[in-house]
Amino acid sequence: MNDRIRFKDIDDDKLQRLVEAALFVADKPLSVQSLKRDFLIEYRVSNLKIRDIILAIQAHYKGRGVELNKVASGYRFQTPTELSEDLAHLYKEKAPKYSRAILETLALIAYKQPITRSEIEDIRGVAVSSHIIKTLTERAWIKTVGHKEVPGRPVLYASTQEFLDYFSLTSLEQLPELVPMAELTGEPSKV
Amino acid sequence: MNDRIRFKDIDDDKLQRLVEAALFVADKPLSVQSLKRDFLIEYRVSNLKIRDIILAIQAHYKGRGVELNKVASGYRFQTPTELSEDLAHLYKEKAPKYSRAILETLALIAYKQPITRSEIEDIRGVAVSSHIIKTLTERAWIKTVGHKEVPGRPVLYASTQEFLDYFSLTSLEQLPELVPMAELTGEPSKV
Amino acid sequence: MSDTTESTLENAVLDGTKASGVMLQQVLPFAFLRGEAIVDKPQDLFIPPDALEVILEMFEGPLDLLLYLIRKQKFDILDLPIAPITTQYMAYVELMKDIKLELAAEYLVMASILAEIKSRLLLPKQAVEEEEGDPRAELVRKLQEYEVIKQAAENIDELPRLGRDNFMAQVELADNFVPHIENTNVDLQELVAALQGVIKRTQAFEHHHIQKESLSTRERMAYILSTLKSAGDKKCYVDFSDLFTLEEGRNGVVVTFLAILELIKESLIDCLQTEVYGRLRVCLPKLAE
Numbered sequence: 001m002n003d004r005i006r007f008k009d010i011d012d013d014k015l016q017r018l019v020e021a022a023l024f025v026a027d028k029p030l031s032v033q034s035l036k037r038d039f040l041i042e043y044r045v046s047n048l049k050i051r052d053i054i055l056a057i058q059a060h061y062k063g064r065g066v067e068l069n070k071v072a073s074g075y076r077f078q079t080p081t082e083l084s085e086d087l088a089h090l091y092k093e094k095a096p097k098y099s100r101a102i103l104e105t106l107a108l109i110a111y112k113q114p115i116t117r118s119e120i121e122d123i124r125g126v127a128v129s130s131h132i133i134k135t136l137t138e139r140a141w142i143k144t145v146g147h148k149e150v151p152g153r154p155v156l157y158a159s160t161q162e163f164l165d166y167f168s169l170t171s172l173e174q175l176p177e178l179v180p181m182a183e184l185t186g187e188p189s190k191v
Numbered sequence: 192m193n194d195r196i197r198f199k200d201i202d203d204d205k206l207q208r209l210v211e212a213a214l215f216v217a218d219k220p221l222s223v224q225s226l227k228r229d230f231l232i233e234y235r236v237s238n239l240k241i242r243d244i245i246l247a248i249q250a251h252y253k254g255r256g257v258e259l260n261k262v263a264s265g266y267r268f269q270t271p272t273e274l275s276e277d278l279a280h281l282y283k284e285k286a287p288k289y290s291r292a293i294l295e296t297l298a299l300i301a302y303k304q305p306i307t308r309s310e311i312e313d314i315r316g317v318a319v320s321s322h323i324i325k326t327l328t329e330r331a332w333i334k335t336v337g338h339k340e341v342p343g344r345p346v347l348y349a350s351t352q353e354f355l356d357y358f359s360l361t362s363l364e365q366l367p368e369l370v371p372m373a374e375l376t377g378e379p380s381k382v
Numbered sequence: 383m384s385d386t387t388e389s390t391l392e393n394a395v396l397d398g399t400k401a402s403g404v405m406l407q408q409v410l411p412f413a414f415l416r417g418e419a420i421v422d423k424p425q426d427l428f429i430p431p432d433a434l435e436v437i438l439e440m441f442e443g444p445l446d447l448l449l450y451l452i453r454k455q456k457f458d459i460l461d462l463p464i465a466p467i468t469t470q471y472m473a474y475v476e477l478m479k480d481i482k483l484e485l486a487a488e489y490l491v492m493a494s495i496l497a498e499i500k501s502r503l504l505l506p507k508q509a510v511e512e513e514e515g516d517p518r519a520e521l522v523r524k525l526q527e528y529e530v531i532k533q534a535a536e537n538i539d540e541l542p543r544l545g546r547d548n549f550m551a552q553v554e555l556a557d558n559f560v561p562h563i564e565n566t567n568v569d570l571q572e573l574v575a576a577l578q579g580v581i582k583r584t585q586a587f588e589h590h591h592i593q594k595e596s597l598s599t600r601e602r603m604a605y606i607l608s609t610l611k612s613a614g615d616k617k618c619y620v621d622f623s624d625l626f627t628l629e630e631g632r633n634g635v636v637v638t639f640l641a642i643l644e645l646i647k648e649s650l651i652d653c654l655q656t657e658v659y660g661r662l663r664v665c666l667p668k669l670a671e
Contacts, residue, residue, distance in 0.1 A: 018277050020256025021270045024215075024553035025278065039281045065211025066551045077551035079212045084547045086209050087216060090229050095546035100442050103535035111534055123527055126443030126488050167541040168548060176537040178530050215551035257553050272556040279562035282555075286566045294568070294576035302577060304604045305650065315580055330565065336607035340649045340667035347650070349604030358570050363601040367574045369581070 007044040015045060016053050023057075029074035029165060072164030072171060105132050109142050110163065110175060114156035116148050133157075141166065198235035203244070206236060210244050220265035289326075296323050300333050301354065301366060305347035307339050324348075332357065438478055444492030445528040447474060452525070459525055462518050464503060468496040495521065602641035603650070610651065610666050622653070622662035 010018075022039050023030055030039075032050045040050070054075055058068045066077045079087060098106075105128055108120045120128050136142040141163035147153040159172070169175065201209075213230040214221055221229075223241045231241070245266055249259045257268045270278060289297075296319055299311050311319050327333045332354040338344040350363065360366065441447045451470050452459055475493055478485050502517040516522075542548050606625055613620050626638050642664065645651040654663045 017254070017256040017271075018274060021274050021278060021553075022256075022281055024257050024268070024551055025270060025281065025555055027550075027552065038283075039278075041280055042277075063208070065208045065213075066215045069548075077215070078544070078548040079216060079551070081542045081547050083209060083212050084542075084549075086230065086233075087212060087549055089232075095543065098539070100532075100535060103539050104442065104531055107531050107534040107538050110538070111531070123524075123531060124443060125445035125492070125524070125528060126486060166544050167538070168544065169541070176534070176541070179533050212549075215553070216549040218552065268551075268553045270553060270556045270559070272558045275556050275559040278555060279560060282561040283564045284561045286563050289566050289568060291576060291579070294572055295580050297568075298573045298577035299580065301573065302600070304600050305607055316583065334608075336604050337611050337650065337666055347607060349607070357568075358573075362598070364598045367570065369574070369577065 008042050010040075010043040010045060012049075012053070015040075015043075015049070016056060019050065019053050020057055023068065023075055023077055026076070029071050029076040031074035034074060069168060070170050071168055072161045076165075078168070101126075101129070102132050102135060106136060106141060106159075106163075109136070109157045110159045110172065111178060113158040114145050114148075115158075116154040116156055118154060120157075139163075139166075199233050201231075201234040201236060206231075206234070206240070207244050207247060210241065211248055214248075214259065214266060214268055217267075220262050220267040222265035225265060292317070292320070293323050293326060297327055297332060297350075300327070300348045301350045301363065302369075304349035304363075305336050305339075306349075307345040307347055309345060311348075438474070438481075442532075443486065444471075444489050445525060446532070447471065447489070448492070449525060449529055449532070459522060459529075462522055462525075464496065464500050464518060468493075468500050471496060598637050599640045599644060602637050603645050606638070606641055606645060606664075607650065607666075610664065619654070619663040619665035622664050625664060 018040065019035060022035060032047050032054070035050055036045065036047065054068065061067045061077075065079065065083070067080050068075055069078055104124055105120055108123060109115055112119070112123075117128050117133070133142075139162070140160055142157050143160050144155045145158040146156050148156050164171065164174075209230060210226060213226060223238050223245070226241055227236070227238065245259070252258050252268075256270065256274070258271050259266055260269050292315075295315055296311055299314060300306055303310070303314075308319050308324070324333070330353075331351055333348050334351050335346045336349040337347045339347055355362065441450065448467065448471060451457075451467055451474075452462070455466070455470075457463055457467065472493060475485070475489050478489065499517045499521060544550060609625065610620055622642075625642065626635055628635075630637075642651070642653070646653055649667060651664055652667050654665065
């Protein structure tokens with residue numbers, strides 16, 4: 001049923017050009033898998049080789065105007081944080097601001113996932129409005145991952161890959177560590 | 192209206208990073224003027240200097256996965272034309288499903304080859320558009336195998352090896368047998 | 383109730399559960415704060431009313447407000463002085479009501495929780511100990527848990543963000559770019575169905591049922607025509623015998639022969655013999671003229 005695929009050889013130089021071009025034109029991060037599947041399909045090339053090429057590109061762009069970053073769903077070219085000040089006047093105002101209610105709900109879902117709405121409400125001490133859940137869902141930062149087997153079978157929320165991508169994280173482990181209370185108060189902990 | 196602007200100095204290295212970053216994040220080509228106005232407003236920098244920097248960036252990207260091109264309204268990064276064919280796979284488009292006319296024509300050519308266009312038209316009762324023949328020829332499923340010696344010497348069509356390969360057939364004999372008309376219409380078949 | 387009683391009681395409850403060093407630290411500010419806090423409004427409240435509204439709107443809920451009060455007064459969260467906190471909290475809640483701020487029910491629930499803790503602290507030591515220990519424990523745990531998340535939310539807010547701190551590079555494709563068109567998949571059954579459709583519509587095939595034999599003959603006909611066509615440029619004919627492949631055996635020979643006969647019948651090829659008993663040659667009709 002398939003058109004026959006004949007694999008072609010590709011030299012490192014050409015491969016690097018292609019991978020670089022693909023990463024630049026893609027509108028989302030590309031993983032090694034997706035580079036291979038969507039884009040290098042005609043070529044005989046190993047995952048290891050693609051990873052090597054990515055490392056070479058990363059090295060090449062060190063200290064330039066854009067850098068190749070790894071985020072949760074793959075690699076993408078983005079401007080380094082040091083340049084954000086200078087690029088900011090044009091773009092920063094457009095960046096949406098998020099309320100504390102949204103950020104706290106997001107933090108609870110990110111750190112305590114999977115978590116139900118009432119568990120979030122319990123910790124925050126206030127009701128979580130539908131608006132908050134809607135905003136976070138629309139941004140694709142959270143998703144439902146099932147139901148908790150308690151009366152009412154409430155929905156369980158978890159964070160998404162898009163959430164990690166947006167904050168330039170590769171995994172949940174990279175989230176800032178939760179600071180225990182004693183350190184926050186700065187007072188001597190009880191002995 | 193009149194925030195006083197104190198111009199800051201900027202070294203070539205930083206300037207190049209900034210210009211490069213601006214060109215990569217802008218969603219339209221940037222002229223020297225717009226670079227200066229939108230991204231370098233805080234800095235003391237001449238048009239000439241910006242032009243030099245652009246030349247340096249252009250030189251740096253020679254032979255890489257993207258190149259800095261001058262277009263009517265300014266400069267923009269684009270993929271090199273040589274890479275278009277390879278990049279085409281990244282943005283595959285699904286061809287529309289084949290129409291009944293195409294499938295019927297293909298079926299007639301497969302089962303009744305060699306056959307002329309007007310014979311197909313006779314059987315189908317409608318004209319066979321050039322588009323249909325073109326689609327099937329481009330797909331390499333049909334080919335011409337000669338001319339019929341009747342007035343006008345019309346082309347004779349037959350199916351190809353690619354056609355058999357696609358449908359995993361070793362020969363035309365393996366094409367499914369047609370169910371006799373009687374069974375199709377639900378009438379008792381004549382013995 | 384008098385301050386001294388409450389103070390003693392509070393200390394008594396804490397006695398034995400807290401290290402003495404911590405105790406000493408806490409006793410002094412307690413007395414001082416209580417003298418101020420209970421008779422007067424908390425210092426925090428000397429804020430212009432319109433500014434107050436803005437501040438009150440900033441609280442994410444009762445836990446947030448409590449944390450604010452605790453931090454503002456530099457109270458130790460682990461050794462929460464319930465009386466002054468309750469007083470200050472109630473003052474805020476009253477103010478919220480006064481300026482008709484939409485007050486979430488949670489604020490009133492918290493007020494009653496604080497009042498309850500306060501009253502339980504007033505009970506004799508033994509009575510309290512018989513229950514689950516420090517009546518403040520649950521509230522303190524909640525405050526701690528909330529503060530950790532509050533901090534985590536601030537940390538998340540400071541993470542580099544796409545479109546605010548980092549911008550994604552976007553490059554246009556070259557002008558000559560055309561997307562790859564993926565071929566449409568066709569199922570063999572679709573093909574059969576299409577043909578059945580034609581038959582059903584036209585009944586054109588009524589008299590010649592397509593059978594396996596005729597199909598293989600038709601295939602061979604197409605093959606012979608292709609052979610003649612590609613030979614046409616050079617030789618203009620093909621030897622009759624060259625059209626047969628002996629390896630195919632008797633069946634193959636029969637099929638080829640039938641195909642040639644059919645082609646001749648349909649005037650698609652010509653068969654020539656230039657001399658008597660000479661070789662039989664096959665060619666396309668055009669060349670026969």
